[in-house]
Amino acid sequence: MKICFVVNNVETETCGTTVYLMHEAKKRKHDVYVMGVGDFYFAQGKPLSINSTYVSKNAEIGSPQEYLDALQSSKAKKKRIIATDLDVLFIRNNPTEEGSTRQWAEQAGIAFGRMMQQQGVLVLNDAFALSHAFIDKLYFEELPASIKPNSIITRDKKEIMEFFESHKKKMVLKPLEGSGGRDVYLIDKNEKNLNQIIENLSAQGYIIAQEYLPAAKEGDVRVLLMNGRVMEKDGKYGIIKRVTGEGEFRSNFNQGGTGDKSPLTDDMKKIIEITAPKLIRDGLFFVGLDIVKDKLIEINVLSPGGMDHFEEIGLPNFSDTVIEAIERKVEYKNLYKGNISNQVLATMV
Known part of the structure; x- marks a missing residue:
């Protein structure tokens, strides 16, 4: 199959889960491409295309790190691909890791992913579901509330303080849009910078005040x-x-x-x-x-x-388990000739 992984930026990608999956797909002799969220190309009257980076099928790659090194070196090859020539687009970029100078990149992968999905490419996760779950x-x-700690989402300092008081002066504060544990604070009665923390978080957007779990x-x-x-x-x-x-x-x-x-x-x-x-x-x-x-x-x-x-x-590595699941989805898609929706295919076992 022809599969393309969307990352924030090919040059700055690190050796994490996405690279492990790309490396496994290459080991299984698939055509594997990677692209940044800035590598889509659209012109009116022409098919949507992507500017991809890939490693030659003949290249000997021993590990995920070696694969990433090859992708980020002069050995990597570039190719513009018509989007509908792909079997799968795997959207793996993290919008919350984009800096203030790349706000345009936050939703680009999902937005273009929706277009590709409508043109018949299998998109994982389902692009319309990602739009809904973007935050x-x-x-x-x-x-359901039964499986979650108590929390509120607000930008109102008074409401945060009332939540703090009602939870025995202990809570966790974090930005609604964030990842990697950045700007997450454990607040207790001894916190002297609470006002400053709330101001810092509210400058970023909405704040989650969450019950602290011992x-x-x-x-x-x-x-x-x-x-x-x-x-x-x-x-x-x-x-x-x-x-x-x-x-x-x-x-x-x-x-x-x-x-x-x-x-x-x-x-x-x-x-x-x-x-x-x-x-x-x-x-x-x-x-x-x-x-x-x-x-x-x-x-x-x-x-x-x-x-x-x-x-x-x-x-175990588990990468083969994921790629095998994607291979089955492509097989189902081809067998049923577009009669099963992307949303259903995405979670079909």
Whole structure:
């Protein structure tokens, strides 16, 4: 199959989950392309096309890092492709990582992805679902209250302070649009810079004030779902515990968190059972759930990661599991000749 991965910028991409998936697709002899969100091309009266980067099929690549090095070197090749010549567009860019000078890039991947989807290319995750879930922390709030910590979303300082008082003067504050644990604060009665923190966050947009979960001090668990089910291979699950670094309450890898194994608990199963029907209905193929004990604290539908840490804690790579699932979707699409919608195909097992 011909598959293209959309990233923020090819030159600045790092060796994470997306590169692992690209490397696996290449190992399986697929035509693999990568593009930044600025590499779409549209002209009236002409088909939508993309300016892609790729590594020759004959190139000997031993690891995901070597694959990324080749993509970012003079060995990489460039090719303009008519969008409809692709079988799959996998949207993997993270809008929240775009800086203030690239606001144009935040929704470009999803917007052009919708166009390609309407032209018959299989788009993962479903581009219209991504449009709906673009602010994933707001999409998170559509899930049942029983599996979530109590929270409010506001830009009103008074409402935040009332929430603080009603939760025994302990809460977590974070921006509605953010990722990687940036600008996330644990606030308690000893916090002397609360006014400044609220002002800083409100300058960025809406603020989430969330109930503090004491179990969070032990870290959280990232559960990767595919087609609404936890990824499984050789009796092992795509689950990684993210342990907080010293003196830090955030467990994100970007904030010094480290990985460890975690079993699939009954609490996790319940959260997945409640969450999965919505994800399947919406066409969200590849999703990350962040869980603390019996509560879902975040959902990542835009660019879930963590697979690059699996091997270091003794888990299988899982990249082949993901690519095999995509291969089946392409097969279904070809067999049914466009009679199954992208939304249904995206989560079809």
